[in-house]
Amino acid sequence: MDIAVLGMGHMGQALAGRLLDAGHTVAIWNRTPGRAPDLVAAGASEAPTVGEAVTGVDLALSSLSADDAVREVALGDGGVRAAITDGTAYIDTSTVSPTTSRELEAVIATFAAMPILGPPAGVGGGTATYLLGGNEAATRVVEPVLADLTETVRRYPTAAQASAAKLTANVLLLDAVVALSEATAVGRAGGLDDDQLRELLEGTPLVPGVLGNRFDGVLTGEQEAWWSTALGAKDARLAVELAATAGRDVPATAATRDQLARAADEGPDGADIATVSNVYR
Numbered sequence: 198m199d200i201a202v203l204g205m206g207h208m209g210q211a212l213a214g215r216l217l218d219a220g221h222t223v224a225i226w227n228r229t230p231g232r233a234p235d236l237v238a239a240g241a242s243e244a245p246t247v248g249e250a251v252t253g254v255d256l257a258l259s260s261l262s263a264d265d266a267v268r269e270v271a272l273g274d275g276g277v278r279a280a281i282t283d284g285t286a287y288i289d290t291s292t293v294s295p296t297t298s299r300e301l302e303a304v305i306a307t308f309a310a311m312p313i314l315g316p317p318a319g320v321g322g323g324t325a326t327y328l329l330g331g332n333e334a335a336t337r338v339v340e341p342v343l344a345d346l347t348e349t350v351r352r353y354p355t356a357a358q359a360s361a362a363k364l365t366a367n368v369l370l371l372d373a374v375v376a377l378s379e380a381t382a383v384g385r386a387g388g389l390d391d392d393q394l395r396e397l398l399e400g401t402p403l404v405p406g407v408l409g410n411r412f413d414g415v416l417t418g419e420q421e422a423w424w425s426t427a428l429g430a431k432d433a434r435l436a437v438e439l440a441a442t443a444g445r446d447v448p449a450t451a452a453t454r455d456q457l458a459r460a461a462d463e464g465p466d467g468a469d470i471a472t473v474s475n476v477y478r
């Protein structure tokens with residue numbers, strides 16, 4: 198299949214790499230050009246504009262930081278909507294608000310949302326979970342491609358629900374990272390050292406399995422980065438805003454948002470969510 202991938206961050210590069218490995222023809226585009234030389238060396242063609250990347254392809258995928266980026270790339274001058282015909286399905290894999298996904302589904306007949314649960318390495322290795330919902334014209338096109346991406350797909354009737362599902366899952370993960378940071382802060386305040394904290398907590402049912410690849414990062418405050426504190430704060434904010442649309446307060450997630458935002462302000466650019474523990478040092 199002819200596929201365009203828009204956005205060459207951690208996730209976009211993993212997605213494009215997996216599609217190339219599966220034998221698809223892949224065009225890539227990134228706002229800042231030249232971010233993915235390895236993919237170009239592996240056979241991807243880098244397009245200078247969104248329009249040139251998506252014109253004539255069967256499927257255009259985007260993986261962008263947040264709502265404003267997706268709106269700009271999808272709906273702006275020279276964006277996806279202006280460039281594609283009904284022959285191209287457009288699927289956004291970014292973590293965005295249900296409001297943005299709903300709007301795109303309403304104005305692009307071939308749009309679906311397909312946020313991804315799992316890290317870039319999970320995308321590359323085919324173990325991530327894909328949350329798919331949107332217009333049937335888009336979901337029909339992506340089904341055969343999904344078989345190359347993963348064995349785990351959750352399907353929703355609307356794009357907004359797919360985005361809501363992603364935020365639901367991320368609340369558990371992000372709140373857990375902050376809870377583990379706070380538990381270690383409490384232990385240290387009581388005089389426990391890192392070896393004692395490790396012996397008490399690591400690999401036990403007290404720490405959710407989803408934190409298995411971040412236990413050390415939280416404990417030491419150092420972690421190879423693949424999910425930034427800034428994007429984690431954005432996801433927690435979107436979850437708080439979604440709950441508010443139904444009149445619900447989610448104060449623990451609001452605290453998670455604030456701690457991740459503080460970590461993003463105080464830490465190095467792009468630092469991983471595990472380093473939120475440094476806020477407590």
Ligand SMILES: NC(=O)c1ccc[n+]([C@@H]2O[C@H](COP(=O)([O-])OP(=O)(O)OC[C@H]3O[C@@H](n4cnc5c(N)ncnc54)[C@H](OP(=O)(O)O)[C@@H]3O)[C@@H](O)[C@H]2O)c1
Pocket residue numbers: 204205206207208209227228229232260261262263265266267269270290291292293313314315316317423424425428432
């Ligand atoms: N990393 C993870 O573990 C993970 C897991 C699941 C879901 N996600 C979600 O997947 C999406 C991508 O995440 P990521 O980790 O790949 O992010 P990332 O590495 O920070 O990359 C962000 C991408 O968005 C682009 N971008 C930002 N603002 C833009 C704008 N106004 N116009 C055009 N492009 C813009 C960046 O382009 P430049 O290079 O020009 O800055 C870059 O390509 C996010 O929605 C994130 O929440 C991430």
